[in-house]
Amino acid sequence: xxxxxxxxxxxxxxxxxxxxxxxxxxxxxxxxxxxxxxxxxxxxxxxxxxxxxxxxxxxxxxxxxxxxxxxxxxxxxxxxxxxxxxxxxxxxxxxxxxxx
Amino acid sequence: xxxxxxxxxxxxxxxxxxxxxxxxxxxxxxxxxxxxxxxxxxxxxxxxxxxxxxxxxxxxxxxxxxxxxxxxxxxxxxxxxxxxxxxxxxxxxxxxxxxxxxxxxxxxxxxxxxxxxxxxxxxxxxxxxxxxxxxxxxxxxxxxxxxxxxxxxxxxxxxxxxxxxxxxxxxxxxx
Numbered sequence: 205x206x207x208x209x210x211x212x213x214x215x216x217x218x219x220x221x222x223x224x225x226x227x228x229x230x231x232x233x234x235x236x237x238x239x240x241x242x243x244x245x246x247x248x249x250x251x252x253x254x255x256x257x258x259x260x261x262x263x264x265x266x267x268x269x270x271x272x273x274x275x276x277x278x279x280x281x282x283x284x285x286x287x288x289x290x291x292x293x294x295x296x297x298x299x300x301x302x303x304x
Numbered sequence: 305x306x307x308x309x310x311x312x313x314x315x316x317x318x319x320x321x322x323x324x325x326x327x328x329x330x331x332x333x334x335x336x337x338x339x340x341x342x343x344x345x346x347x348x349x350x351x352x353x354x355x356x357x358x359x360x361x362x363x364x365x366x367x368x369x370x371x372x373x374x375x376x377x378x379x380x381x382x383x384x385x386x387x388x389x390x391x392x393x394x395x396x397x398x399x400x401x402x403x404x405x406x407x408x409x410x411x412x413x414x415x416x417x418x419x420x421x422x423x424x425x426x427x428x429x430x431x432x433x434x435x436x437x438x439x440x441x442x443x444x445x446x447x448x449x450x451x452x453x454x455x456x457x458x459x460x461x462x463x464x465x466x467x468x469x470x471x472x473x474x475x476x477x478x479x
Contacts, residue, residue, distance in 0.1 A: 205311045205351070208413050213315040215409035217341070219402040220322040227398035229391040232331070232375055236338050240322050246361065247318075247345050254352035256418070258425035260436035264444055266357050267437070270364065271448045275455045277368055281375060282459035288378075289465060297393065 210251035218244030231287065231294045235280040242273045307351055314351075318344035326392075331376040339369035356430040 217240055224237025246269055253262030288294050317340065324337040342365035349358035392398075426432035437445050 205308045207418055209315075210311070210348075211413040212410060213319060215406055215413060216319045217322050217345070218409070219406040220319065220326070222405055223398045223402035224326045226401060227392045227395055228326070229393055230331075232372060233326075233334070233391070236325055236334060236372075239338060240325065240341065243318070243322070243342055243345050247348060250349045250352050250354055250357070253354075254425075255421055257422050258353075259423055260426065260429075260432040261441065263354065263357060263429070263433040264436050264441045266354070267433075268444065268448060270357070270360060271452065274364070274368075275451060277372075278455050278459045279462075281371070282462035284375065285463040295391070 207251055207255035210255075211248055214244040214248035214251065216244070217241075217247060229295050229297055231280065231284045231296060231299075234296060235277065235284075238276055238280075239273065242269065242276070245269055246273075311348060311351055314344045314348045317341075318348070332373055335369050335373045335376065338372075339366055342366075342369070353425055353429050356433060 221237045221240030221242075221244060224240060225234055226237070228234045228237060246266065249262070249266050249269055253259075253266065284294050287299055291298055319341075321337045321340040321344065325334045325341070328334050328337060343362050346358045346360075346362035346365070349361060352358075
């Protein structure tokens with residue numbers, strides 16, 4: 205177990221999540237892709253902390269990443285609820301006007 | 305040696321279940337696969353001595369995936385464990401972008417001359433992070449607290465069917 209091997213695993217997780225975030229049509233599945241990307245970021249941050257500088261600051265950074273994941277999920281669920289209520293659908297293709 | 309074997313086992317489980325999220329034919333199974341991936345990464349964090357954060361990741365993500373399964377049942381209006389589904393667009397483009405990103409990241413990971421480790425981990429890492437959060441890094445946690453509170457308010461405002469002074473559409477329909 206080296207820094208490089210752990211980072212390669214983290215990169216694989218990130219890219220699988222990236223594929224999901226780009227390709228999926230259902231909002232909840234897009235959120236799953238984003239979650240998987242953050243999963244990779246958590247693993248990479250843990251590896252950087254352990255192999256480069258095992259000071260408490262790195263653990264605080266990891267806490268912030270985990271918090272970001274929580275915020276993303278909460279807001280994603282709220283937007284999905286709003287979309288479903290107003291349009292009766294939770295498909296991304298039917299919410300393209302949100303980008304305008 | 306044991307750590308290496310355990311890590312590779314967890315790595316295979318994490319990536320395989322991550323792939324399974326977008327390969328299985330029902331959303332409920334996808335949710336379980338994502339939960340397994342998170343548990344594997346949480347256990348990998350335990351290998352780094354991050355006992356507190358590893359347990360937080362495992363507990364939080366298992367609960368989060370349970371909530372996600374409930375959302376799917378609510379929104380999809382079907383038994384998500386039984387209904388096959390495949391709702392993707394731009395599959396080839398997405399695969400190409402993901403593959404290219406992995407190639408760039410892997411090249412960076414393997415080509416960069418990573419520095420040596422500086423310092424040694426504290427004897428009690430959980431105590432160290434507790435002291436950091438309650439001491440020198442308190443501003444970070446105070447900011448996180450405000451962000452989480454704002455998230456609660458924003459999510460409620462978005463999700464509720466009516467505002468503070470509006471009538472509930474359900475009440476109007478009933479009357």
